[in-house]
Amino acid sequence: MYPNIEPYHRGFLKVSDVHTLYYEEIGARKGIPIVLLHGGPGGGVNPYYRRLFDPQKYRAILFDQRGSGQSTPFACIDQNDTSSLVEDIERLRRHLNIDKWIVMGGSWGSTLAIAYAITYTERVAALLLRGIFLAQQYEIDWLYGSKGAARIFPQAYKRFQNHIPKEEQSHLIAAYHRRLNHKKPNIYRKAAYEWNLWENSIAMLIPDSPRPFDPNSDKGLAIARIESHYFCNESFLPYDGYLLEEAQSKLQQIPTHIVNGRYDIVCPPQTAVLLHNVLPRSSLRIVKDAGHSTFETGIARSLITQLSIWNENLFS
Helix, strand or coil: CCCCCCCCEEEEEECCCCCEEEEEEEECCCCEEEEEECCCCCCCCCHHHHHHCCCCCEEEEEECCCCCCCCECCCCCCCCCHHHHHHHHHHHHHHCCCCCEEEEEEEHHHHHHHHHHHHCHHHEEEEEEEEECCCCHHHHHHHHCCCCHHHCCHHHHHHHHHCCCHHHHHHHHHHHHHHHCCCCHHHHHHHHHHHHHHHHHCCCCCCCCCCCCCCCCCCCHHHHHHHHHHHCCHHHCCCCCHHHHHHHHHCCCCCEEEEEECCCCCCCHHHHHHHHHHCCCEEEEEECCCCCCCCCHHHHHHHHHHHHHHHHCCCC
């Protein structure tokens, strides 16, 4: 990991009559441009991500997607869908006067990176993807249903499930979505806490304390509300399997490196392998001692190593 550095530029970009995005630039002003797409949706940028980039080589752009982090309005799901997020990335590229850039994303960030790349292929120099999620129904069922991750973490799932009355548990995401959009803070805060607690409980091979934040705060509201909004709406994609099909058709010539933890319970390696198999210019690294989180040593090391390789070869 590189030492933490402060951005040399911070800014806000108005992208609609509702939404304004926060963004920051770090590293070398004339370095190789790379944009990092955070997870969730709704996760926001973590300052830790700055440490993934060689500050002498890369000009890294980090930004908070609609409703996330420091973007405004906070936790807003109005005008918040996948095609809008794709257009936001392109607006940011034009705003920063960048011709082509590496697009990097993990988890939902990998979803969005692929969606952007199939729409603006000519603007993508390479793809660096981690914890692959293609927003297919089986992936949603695995994560939130009773027959996937729930069987590996049954106690954590039971708590997640039991926050919802039994008569609503057959449609768990929709039940959470209703509560996450309730007018009463005590209702949506409790739902946000339980949603985050479930995801945090399964994110790492060796979990930290899963308590995500003060349950009386709004800290985890954005990711819970926005995730449930997307997952109740098929992630606003045309059909199930759309991203894999379009990637196979349009991303044949894009250099792509895929990193996935062997024990990733959130996004199991199966999807990473499926993507790798349809992209002839892709390479795949399965990290044997990691789960889902970028913060795990093996995942971070693999991402940094690939950026070093590209700096020496792809852009020399």
